[in-house]
Amino acid sequence: MRVVLTGAAGFLGWHTRVRMHAQGEHEVVAVTRDEWADLHALVRNADAVLHVAGVNRGSDDEVEAGNVRLAEDVAAAVRAAGHPVRVVYANSIQDGNGTAYGTGKASGAGVLGALRTEGHTVVDVRLPNLFGEHGRPRYNSFVATFVHAVAAGDVPQVADRPVELLHVQDAAQVLLDALTTDAERLDPHGSEVGVQETLDLLREFEESYSSGEFPDLSTPFRVALFNTYRAALFPTGYPLPLQPHADARGTFVETVRSRGGEGQSSISTTVPGVTRGEHYHLTKIERFAVVQGRATIALRRMFHDEVVEFEVSGEAPCAVDMPTGWAHNITNTGDDVLLTQFWSHELFRPDAPDTFPHPVAQEVGA
Missing domain, CATH: 2.60.120.10 (Jelly Rolls)
Structure with missing residues (x-):
């Protein structure tokens, strides 16, 4: 399958592209800001679009309108392709929660969902909070902010609450599963943890790793979070x-x-x-x-x-x-x-x- 991947240089996009490369099942056409003007031409020869590109920072108007505009651009390129195209939309559990981001993602889902009536397949993937290697602090997630703070020896502010966290590689796999599913919507689930609990784990990792020990890596979540932490140390913390x-x-x-x-x-x-x-x-x-x-x-x-x-x-x-x-x-x-x-x-x-x-x-x- 020839797959156009929007937002390929972003956090989720990069991880999805790496996973697709590892599996080698599809031909990937990576689309970043630099290639966005060529979207129509790229989708014309594609079997599917993984729409990962999004706007999650800026003024409320910029965030809401930006996500709608990106969806409209994808929809227009799919309509112009002249043949059925499968669209996988990296949506969010914040869809429709009243925030600018949630409203923009919900409107984007509506724009893309309308393609179903025109013979295209659209899969809406509602992703929870994502974390993982190379996340940007104060941008991608609170985990990225905590990771860089702990690595730098800083003490971040904590507003404790329960949160559902999904590692970005697991999210990427769900997006790839959506290329072949018969479902119109997928709702992957992550690990239920507390914000303070997450910070405490990162401090545990820092204490062990800084003393020359690998921490307890007995669960998949611990492995994923430790990989996230040590990515922030590379390369300046090595050898x-x-x-x-x-x-x-x-x-x-x-x-x-x-x-x-x-x-x-x-x-x-x-x-x-x-x-x-x-x-x-x-x-x-x-x-x-x-x-x-x-x-x-x-x-x-x-x-x-x-x-x-x-x-x-x-x-x-x-x-x-x-x-x-x-x-x-x-x-x-x-x-x-x-x-x-x-x-x-x-x-x-x-x-x-x-x-x-x-x-x-x-x-x-x-």
Whole structure:
């Protein structure tokens, strides 16, 4: 299926694009602000539109009118396509709640829903509060604001209340499910947590991780929230120094301490000049710890161009934890065999490896 993805550079759009790349089931046409003027031409050759683009900041008039205008543009492009197009609308549980955002999203749902009478399929996906890696503080969600505050050592203000939180990768999967569903509406549910509870978990993570330990990762929500937290530390918080302990027998280095959940370790040797890795993960927490030799660890966020590199050596043992959605590799840049320990927070499962091949060095924007 050829799928036009609006808002591809935004928070939900980027995560959806990464997930679609990982699954490899559809051809994705990414639409950002730069391509919006070409929307008609892009939809003309498409089978479906994932309408993720939205406006959630600005004056009330800007937010409400902006979401309606985006829906109107999509509807016009679908009508002009000249053939049936499936439209998946990333709506919100705030639809119709009386706020400018809720009113704008509800009006957008009406604009797109009218396409059903013209032979098009429209699926309305009502998403709860989203959180995840690379969210913008004071913009995407209170979780992003809390994450950056805790990482910076600040104390955020809390107005405690229960809230339903859905990780953005889970939201992306629901949008992809909507490409084939027979339902006209989907209502995914997240985890019921408190605002203060969320902040307390982030502080727990900071206390463990800053002392060299992985926190308790025994539930999917904890894993998702910890991935969100550590994304805010990257790249300035890495590599993580490991403390060697030497005596007459040699050297001992503790590479991983984990407070809960699964875990799997492996050791690899790499000859000079050889590169390992060249893949990315959606949820897996993976640590590279170089204990002998010299290497370069390189990472690039998917669909971005900048490559982040760390020069590491067994003479000063350290670890780098791979952020999700970043292609990464490790290259032996020394003259001797490189010895690396790899650790992940979960057991390797051949039927669901969460490892997707992709090179770090890549064409611009790929």
